[in-house]
Every structure is written in structure tokens, then in C-alpha cells.
Amino acid sequence: AQSVTQLGSHVSVSEGALVLLRCNYSSSVPPYLFWYVQYPNQGLQLLLKYTSAATLVKGINGFEAEFKKSETSFHLTKPSAHMSDAAEYFCAVRAGGFKTIFGAGTRLFVKA
Amino acid sequence: SAVISQKPSRDICQRGTSLTIQCQVDSQVTMMFWYRQQPGQSLTLIATANQGSEATYESGFVIDKFPISRPNLTFSTLTVSNMSPEDSSIYLCSVVGTSGSPSTDTQYFGPGTRLTVL
Numbered sequence: 001a002q003s004v005t006q007l008g009s010h011v012s013v014s015e016g017a018l019v020l021l022r023c024n025y026s027s028s029v030p031p032y033l034f035w036y037v038q039y040p041n042q043g044l045q046l047l048l049k050y051t052s053a054a055t056l057v058k059g060i061n062g063f064e065a066e067f068k069k070s071e072t073s074f075h076l077t078k079p080s081a082h083m084s085d086a087a088e089y090f091c092a093v094r095a096g097g098f099k100t101i102f103g104a105g106t107r108l109f110v111k112a
Numbered sequence: 113s114a115v116i117s118q119k120p121s122r123d124i125c126q127r128g129t130s131l132t133i134q135c136q137v138d139s140q141v142t143m144m145f146w147y148r149q150q151p152g153q154s155l156t157l158i159a160t161a162n163q164g165s166e167a168t169y170e171s172g173f174v175i176d177k178f179p180i181s182r183p184n185l186t187f188s189t190l191t192v193s194n195m196s197p198e199d200s201s202i203y204l205c206s207v208v209g210t211s212g213s214p215s216t217d218t219q220y221f222g223p224g225t226r227l228t229v230l
Contacts, residue, residue, distance in 0.1 A: 034219070043204065044155075044221040090154060092219075098143045098208045100219055102155045 002027040002095045004103035012109040019063075019078040021106045023091030026072065033074040034092040034100070035065055044090065050074060061085070086110045114139050114207050116222035124228045125195055132191045133225045135205030140185035146178070147204040149224070155204065161188040195229045202226050 007022040025031055035047040048059025055067045065076045074091060091103040115138040125131050135144065144161040159167040159180055167180035182188040192199050205222040 043223045046218050049218070094219075098217070099145075099157065099160065100208075101157070104154045 002031060002093045002101050004091050004093050004101055006089075006091050006103035006106050008106055009104065010107050010109065012111060013081045014111045015083055016080050019076070019081045019085065019108065021076040021089050021091075021108065023065075023074045023076065023103060024072050025074060025091075025093045027093055027095040029095045032094040033065075033067060034094070035059065035063070035074075035076050036090045036092060036102075037061075038088045038090065038105075040087070047076070047089075081108075081110045083110050083112065113218070114141060114220040116205055116207060116220055118203075118205055118222040118225050120225060121223065122226040122228075124230065127196050127229055129195055130191055130193045131195065131227060132189050133203055133205075135188045135190070135222055137186045137207050141207040142185075143208045144182060144188045145206040145208070146180060146188070146190045147206055147221075149202040149204060151201070158190070158203075161190075192227065195227075197229045200227055200229045 003026045005024045013019055033050040036044040037047050038044050047063050048057045048065055050057050050067045058064045063076055063078045065074050067074050086108055088105050088107050090105045092100045094100045117136045119134045123131055146158040147155040148158055149155050157170050158173045158178055159169040161167050161180050161182040163182045177193055179191045202224040204224045206219055208217045208219045
């Protein structure tokens with residue numbers, strides 16, 4: 001069975017600072033990993049996905065994530081935070097089929 | 113890509129009643145799912161809607177409480193039965209399978225149905 005752990009339910013950064021949202025996964029088979037963003041009162045939007053090609057994955061809005069098998073991690077980063085990045089971010093894992101399991105989410109706050 | 117619409121977008125219901133949520137996709141998809149997102153929490157998978165057969169429910173969810181239909185490849189309904197305040201949540205329809213490969217298929221989500229039970 002697969003699972004996802006997101007470290008930190010809330011992360012606060014200053015505008016222009018590095019964004020780092022942590023995600024660790026557990027899977028008995030090679031996983032596919034995803035990051036989604038949810039803005040207030042909206043549905044989920046895919047930021048990026050890892051599908052066993054390049055370990056460094058670039059997504060929309062300047063975000064990227066690196067798959068590290070040895071650490072079972074898939075942390076999300078962005079070099080410079082923008083006010084519009086304030087949202088809820090979900091890490092998710094899909095292994096052995098189409099069913100996707102989501103982490104608890106990390107709410108990102110961006111301070112001016 | 114897939115564009116998903118859900119109806120209703122929100123509703124306020126009395127306890128003991130039932131609500132049926134509709135999910136319509138603009139293209140044929142392999143898999144359709146129903147998720148629940150309780151206030152301030154993550155998404156929990158309720159069930160996989162199977163075309164032409166009974167849905168596959170996750171642990172903690174039963175057909176009597178959440179009957180699901182999927183008559184074709186573009187439409188599904190979720191009914192929340194005999195509602196209680198604990199059912200207040202956002203219910204999300206999701207699809208995968210526009211290309212047939214779990215590795216490359218993006219999972220798309222509907223805008224959600226915000227349910228409040230009084």
C-alpha cells in the first residue's frame with residue numbers, strides 16, 4: 001500500500017524567498033508522484049508530476065520537484081515566492097493503477 | 113485534457129435527507145472517482161465509479177450511504193444518503209484515463225460540490 005506524508009501543515013515565507021514544501025512517500029512499487037495546488041474555493045490543479053523519466057521535474061508557475069528514491073522524497077521548491085503562490089499544496093502518489101492517494105496538504109502563506 | 117462540471121455547486125440540506133451530485137466530463141475517460149474533502153483537510157477517496165457495474169468503495173465507505181452510478185464513460189452520480197452534519201464537506205469528482213496510461217495520465221478534478229447539512 002502507498003502513503004504520503006507532508007511535513008508541516010503550514011509554511012510561511014516572505015515574498016521573494018525560497019519556497020520548500022516537503023513530501024515523503026511510501027510505496028511497494030515504483031511510484032508516480034504529483035503535486036497539486038488548490039486556491040481558495042477552487043478545485044485542484046496539477047503543478048507537476050514525476051513519471052519515472054527525469055528525476056528533476058519542472059512544473060507550472062516556476063515550481064519544480066526532485067524525486068529522490070534513496071530518501072523516498074519528492075519535495076516541491078520555488079526559488080522566489082510570489083504573493084499569488086499562497087494556497088494549499090497537496091502531494092500525491094499513484095502506484096500500481098490509477099488510484100491516487102493524497103497527503104494531508106500544506107498551506108503556504110506568503111508575507112509581503 | 114478533460115473539463116469536468118459538477119451540479120449542484122453547493123447546497124444546504126436538512127439532516128435525514130439525500131442529495132445526488134452529478135458529474136459530467138467533456139470526453140470519454142477510463143476512470144472516474146469520487147473524493148471527499150472535509151473542512152481544512154485533504155482529499156479522501158470514497159469510491160471508484162465503474163461503468164456498467166457496482167462502484168468499488170474504499171474502507172469506511174459503503175454503498176448504502178454513498179450509492180454511485182456510472183451509466184456511461186462521461187457521466188456519474190454520487191448520492192449522499194440519510195445525511196447528518198458530519199457529511200458536511202466538499203465532494204469532488206475526478207477522472208483519469210484520457211490516454212490509457214497511469215504514468216502519463218493527468219488526474220483532473222471537478223470544481224466540487226460544497227454540501228452543508230443542518
